[in-house]
Amino acid sequence: MNDKATANFVTAFETVGNELPGAGSWLARRRADAIEAFAEAGLPHRRLEDWKYTDLRQALDKAAFAPAPRHEAAVILPETPAATAFAGIDAHRLVFVNGRFHEGLSDTARLPKGVELHRLADVLSEQWAKALIERRMDEARQAENIVELNTALMADGMALRIRKGVRLDKPLHLVFVAADAGASHTRNLMLLEEGAEASILESHLGGKAALADIVTDIELGADATLRHAKLQDETADSVHLSTLRATLAGKSRLESFTLTLGCGLSRAQNFIRFAGEGAHASVDGAYALRAKQHFDTFSVVDHAVPGCTSHTMFKGVLDGEAEGVFQGKVIVRPDAQKTDGRQMTQALLLSRDASMNAKPELEIYADDVQCAHGSTVGELSKDAIFYLRSRGIPEAEARRLLVLAFLDEAIELAPHEASRGIFRDLVSGWFGEVAA
Amino acid sequence: MTSRERMKVMLEIRNLHAKVDGKEILNGIDLDIRAGEVHAIMGPNGSGKSTLSYVLAGREGYEVTEGTIRFKGRDLMEMDVDERAAAGVFLAFQYPLEIPGVTTMTFLKTALNAQRKARGEEELDAVRFLKLVREKAKPLNVTDDMLKRALNVGYSGGEKKRAEVLQMSLLEPALCVLDETDSGLDIDALKTVAEGVNALRSPERAMIVITHYQRLLDYIVPDVVHVLSKGRIVKTGGKELALELEKSGYAGYGADAA
Numbered sequence: 171m172n173d174k175a176t177a178n179f180v181t182a183f184e185t186v187g188n189e190l191p192g193a194g195s196w197l198a199r200r201r202a203d204a205i206e207a208f209a210e211a212g213l214p215h216r217r218l219e220d221w222k223y224t225d226l227r228q229a230l231d232k233a234a235f236a237p238a239p240r241h242e243a244a245v246i247l248p249e250t251p252a253a254t255a256f257a258g259i260d261a262h263r264l265v266f267v268n269g270r271f272h273e274g275l276s277d278t279a280r281l282p283k284g285v286e287l288h289r290l291a292d293v294l295s296e297q298w299a300k301a302l303i304e305r306r307m308d309e310a311r312q313a314e315n316i317v318e319l320n321t322a323l324m325a326d327g328m329a330l331r332i333r334k335g336v337r338l339d340k341p342l343h344l345v346f347v348a349a350d351a352g353a354s355h356t357r358n359l360m361l362l363e364e365g366a367e368a369s370i371l372e373s374h375l376g377g378k379a380a381l382a383d384i385v386t387d388i389e390l391g392a393d394a395t396l397r398h399a400k401l402q403d404e405t406a407d408s409v410h411l412s413t414l415r416a417t418l419a420g421k422s423r424l425e426s427f428t429l430t431l432g433c434g435l436s437r438a439q440n441f442i443r444f445a446g447e448g449a450h451a452s453v454d455g456a457y458a459l460r461a462k463q464h465f466d467t468f469s470v471v472d473h474a475v476p477g478c479t480s481h482t483m484f485k486g487v488l489d490g491e492a493e494g495v496f497q498g499k500v501i502v503r504p505d506a507q508k509t510d511g512r513q514m515t516q517a518l519l520l521s522r523d524a525s526m527n528a529k530p531e532l533e534i535y536a537d538d539v540q541c542a543h544g545s546t547v548g549e550l551s552k553d554a555i556f557y558l559r560s561r562g563i564p565e566a567e568a569r570r571l572l573v574l575a576f577l578d579e580a581i582e583l584a585p586h587e588a589s590r591g592i593f594r595d596l597v598s599g600w601f602g603e604v605a606a
Numbered sequence: 607m608t609s610r611e612r613m614k615v616m617l618e619i620r621n622l623h624a625k626v627d628g629k630e631i632l633n634g635i636d637l638d639i640r641a642g643e644v645h646a647i648m649g650p651n652g653s654g655k656s657t658l659s660y661v662l663a664g665r666e667g668y669e670v671t672e673g674t675i676r677f678k679g680r681d682l683m684e685m686d687v688d689e690r691a692a693a694g695v696f697l698a699f700q701y702p703l704e705i706p707g708v709t710t711m712t713f714l715k716t717a718l719n720a721q722r723k724a725r726g727e728e729e730l731d732a733v734r735f736l737k738l739v740r741e742k743a744k745p746l747n748v749t750d751d752m753l754k755r756a757l758n759v760g761y762s763g764g765e766k767k768r769a770e771v772l773q774m775s776l777l778e779p780a781l782c783v784l785d786e787t788d789s790g791l792d793i794d795a796l797k798t799v800a801e802g803v804n805a806l807r808s809p810e811r812a813m814i815v816i817t818h819y820q821r822l823l824d825y826i827v828p829d830v831v832h833v834l835s836k837g838r839i840v841k842t843g844g845k846e847l848a849l850e851l852e853k854s855g856y857a858g859y860g861a862d863a864a
Contacts, residue, residue: 552666557703558713560663561773562691562721571716575707575756 175230191291205322220312223495224466235381238268238352252403261343269354284336290327302387307441320385327357332366341369348380358386362394369397376404390422397585398426404433413439420446425585430457440469444478452481456580459492466495473506485580488524504535513543622673631657633837642809649834650856659785663697692724694780698770705757764795771802788822800825820852835859
């Protein structure tokens, strides 16, 4: 440990560690090991290959987040379009304020039979929860190591278990809001048993300068389907660190989509592992960044078994001095014949000072596979703008149309039909603010 | 004074010089076009035909170094590209651009309402717009399927040109500039496009038909034909001038303009 921010987290662990869920259980020992491992490696920095474009250590050194306090006053959601975006969707709702469950704002009274929804602390003695928390993918160690920090300090979170063959009747909407400044560490667990089906919406909203550290551990049983749409829009002085880890049994299906309007620094990690044949995973997203925002998508899709399909597409627009990063890896193991793996990253730079770094990778050890990856970085076509303007469309409107058209290819992939229109409106509104 | 001279000039070009990439392409063009007239501009490749059309539309990189262009009494050079469109200038492109992700329908509605807004007119709602588009699309054989597809993406050459004429028909410009509308069209497609253009001829509207070949002018019959060579109009005549050019070619004109 040789940096201030790493030391801060270790101090936080020493101070609040005893009050965290699982004291006296297996988790207490696990937490102690985790903080030790985290302290030894320290916060990641750019000399590590998996963090080449994102200096988390420097960002957290500068921001020096203390643990977020328990929020006492009434919660006021930020007045942003993102804050109300999903409000019109009929959903079960779970609200976390400063990383802690807020009962008053949540509504989970009418869950169907076979859907078990708990707080993290209430499932720690259950084997499935323990297995998910202790699981490691290990295909990108430097990236996954940051999960140790979450394991050591996770204070709350949602644990969802859907029993065999049960379908969640309407989406479950998770809202995470930073009402006070400080760091929160949240762990969400989702187990969908054989044939179960669910839709999850996530809103990550900022009000104050905060570090949101969220790990979501997913396990899909055979034939299970999880649709997941996430929206992130936090303040410019915030850091968002999220990791999604999913294991997919045979013929299961994960459809995940993220719209990132970002914060100061965002890093979204996805680790997908196929454990049974005939499964499908899509991990797609769109992003729109401006000013000095930084957004890093890091994704690993591990085709460990034959006959699975995966799709990763991220499309983004960058204005101002914004920086985008895409690092994606598709691994096809020697036995994983008949794999179909697709990966694409495309970015549009709206200003001369915006930048994009893309590193798509394929690691293929099987011979009978279909894999493709691609990466493009470009700017709006002057000819296209001229063509639209020559029909009377003002320049700002022409640019907005072209930006929306560019992002739409990705937004089309969002798994909830209702969310697509919402995402389009958000991007359109975002562009209006940029042009103004 | 003939009746033609008494009519008001819609487009008045005086001593127009223009550069592209630092190279002088237009070398002093004078042209008067009145409402109701169709002018053909013919000339060999590189004579400045397309440059003239882009200068009129206001394309970036086409620099006017000398001269004036007045459109309906206003200084055209002072107007932005979209302002010119709202004022009634329409350029039918030789190569219409493909715009992935923007459906033809969305594009048409955005363009029409932007122009109406710029002119202080009420914008059309979805129902009224749809009715109008269908009415305009039918004679041009533009199907609902085409309207739902991304603008010009995957359209054949004929479909692209028909879509251009549909835009023209919907936007009802005062001045239509058709840049090599015949290029890439077989005879049947050419006939459909020409019929669409002819249907738009009216006493209030002027047209400039730019073409290399006389063939198009069999279908869109001009009132006046100009020959452009090395950036200047070197000859002006009636529609018979086009037939003459068809026989003799442009060989005689290159030398005249030097």
